[in-house]
Amino acid sequence: MALTEWLTGGKQSESQLDRPIVQGVIETPTTQDISLMNYNNPHDKVQVDNNNVGTFGTLEKMISSNPYFAAGGGLMVLGASFALLKNGVASFANLMYRRMVVDLEIRNSDKSYEWFLNWMSNYKHRVSRQLSVKTTFVQHQNGSVATGFTFVPGPGNHWFKYKKAWFFVKRERSERIHNSGQPMETVTLKTLYKDRYLLASILDEARQMAMKLNEGKTVLYKSWGQDWRIFGKPRKKRVIDSVILDKNIKESILDDIKEFLKSGSWYHNRGIPYRRGYLLYGPPGSGKTSFIQALAGEFDYNIAIMNVGEPNLTDDRLAYLMNNIPEHTILLLEDIDAAFNNRTQSTEKGYVSGVTFSGLLNALDGVASAEEVITFMTTNHPEKLDPALLRPGRIDMKVLINNASDYQVRQMFMRFYDDAEKAEEFMKAFKELELPYVSTAQLQGLFVQFKENPNLAIDNIDILKSPHMNNFFYE
Numbered sequence: 001m002a003l004t005e006w007l008t009g010g011k012q013s014e015s016q017l018d019r020p021i022v023q024g025v026i027e028t029p030t031t032q033d034i035s036l037m038n039y040n041n042p043h044d045k046v047q048v049d050n051n052n053v054g055t056f057g058t059l060e061k062m063i064s065s066n067p068y069f070a071a072g073g074g075l076m077v078l079g080a081s082f083a084l085l086k087n088g089v090a091s092f093a094n095l096m097y098r099r100m101v102v103d104l105e106i107r108n109s110d111k112s113y114e115w116f117l118n119w120m121s122n123y124k125h126r127v128s129r130q131l132s133v134k135t136t137f138v139q140h141q142n143g144s145v146a147t148g149f150t151f152v153p154g155p156g157n158h159w160f161k162y163k164k165a166w167f168f169v170k171r172e173r174s175e176r177i178h179n180s181g182q183p184m185e186t187v188t189l190k191t192l193y194k195d196r197y198l199l200a201s202i203l204d205e206a207r208q209m210a211m212k213l214n215e216g217k218t219v220l221y222k223s224w225g226q227d228w229r230i231f232g233k234p235r236k237k238r239v240i241d242s243v244i245l246d247k248n249i250k251e252s253i254l255d256d257i258k259e260f261l262k263s264g265s266w267y268h269n270r271g272i273p274y275r276r277g278y279l280l281y282g283p284p285g286s287g288k289t290s291f292i293q294a295l296a297g298e299f300d301y302n303i304a305i306m307n308v309g310e311p312n313l314t315d316d317r318l319a320y321l322m323n324n325i326p327e328h329t330i331l332l333l334e335d336i337d338a339a340f341n342n343r344t345q346s347t348e349k350g351y352v353s354g355v356t357f358s359g360l361l362n363a364l365d366g367v368a369s370a371e372e373v374i375t376f377m378t379t380n381h382p383e384k385l386d387p388a389l390l391r392p393g394r395i396d397m398k399v400l401i402n403n404a405s406d407y408q409v410r411q412m413f414m415r416f417y418d419d420a421e422k423a424e425e426f427m428k429a430f431k432e433l434e435l436p437y438v439s440t441a442q443l444q445g446l447f448v449q450f451k452e453n454p455n456l457a458i459d460n461i462d463i464l465k466s467p468h469m470n471n472f473f474y475e
């Protein structure tokens, strides 16, 4: 009753409200039906006085004379008011939240994602109850592999305090899958609006920590699904002097890359894609891969290794990967001849390489980047390469990295023992062997075997003759 009064302004009389109800119909002397309830049900009609009244008066009367309407309407208005109030409170809370709290979302497709998780796993003042283990394999120079574990914040909620401000962290894993086959993940950081400037500071620390981890190291990327993924732990940079090539080879390639790297505007001004391709060809174990690693170290680049013959690699994926090489990274296509020898037939495993030769050419031509792109290809069989691949623009410099010359044999010995006198002795013995060829990898094998003693290396030089160490001769 009180509601009805409030609705009708308290004008209705008790008698009006107490009027008898017959089957839901309210009768009045002169009437005109206005169907307010249900057109199909005659009992659901509300009949109102037609005399002299305007619309508002009519409605007012109708409300005041109709307890059902008054009560229902009242509830409706009250409900609406509550809803409005609720929405108002929610909007206000939302507004206050937005005013006071700031969110930062980092997706796992972004580099900062790994950096941040790594930063947090090393951060002392954190509260994390859900942890994920990240297993890493470190390959040492001698080939041995060590396993390491890191505990990173797992999916769930975490807290940490940074420079007197509290941060709430939520790591979420979505059902959705990236093209790379990885589930989509996000980390959301929340903090008070007044502390928002600390977010940049945290990300910067995380980036610097990642850079420091990679300082003096070369990061190897491998194609994984449609993305590049870091392969193993970053390796110690290979020193360029540790690779012994024949006279002038190293210098000519180093000079060419230096010249290329400072010619960005020259390329851009002429509308020429800013990229350069190198082919290193020669017998196995002559140092092609080692030299590329050393070049990457020298120029502070990383290496993205792509196996073009990989089953399931398609032309589209190849083009995508080539156009999304991580920055400051050399693209390395190893054993490029092998990728297309069997491209029309199945491999032993029953796979067929999905990349077509024209797909490779298109991908090489289509590499469009504001940044420089340096591509290295290696092969033991340059004669098997299609001339189309060798044309400038795709491969700009072809260099033979051959079996060891006398110059290299001496240099290798000096690098291991640093003894000029013994080097002469070794060279004499080496020439007496009259080997048609020896690879630098074979020499390394001998010197590693007798690493502390040059005399033993000289005494055991016959090892170089052993068939398993033999290499094929390369013209």
Ligand SMILES: Nc1ncnc2c1ncn2[C@@H]1O[C@H](COP(=O)(O)OP(=O)(O)OP(=O)(O)O)[C@@H](O)[C@H]1O
Residues within 6 Å of the ligand: 242, 243, 244, 245, 282, 283, 284, 285, 286, 287, 288, 289, 290, 291, 379, 380, 440, 441, 442, 444
């Ligand atoms: N010229 C060289 N100077 C120094 N070390 C070398 C040289 N050549 C080969 N080695 C050593 O031999 C091993 C194999 O070398 P690497 O893999 O670079 O040869 P590759 O020419 O790339 O062989 P492949 O054609 O089989 O891929 C490495 O451990 C490397 O250190």
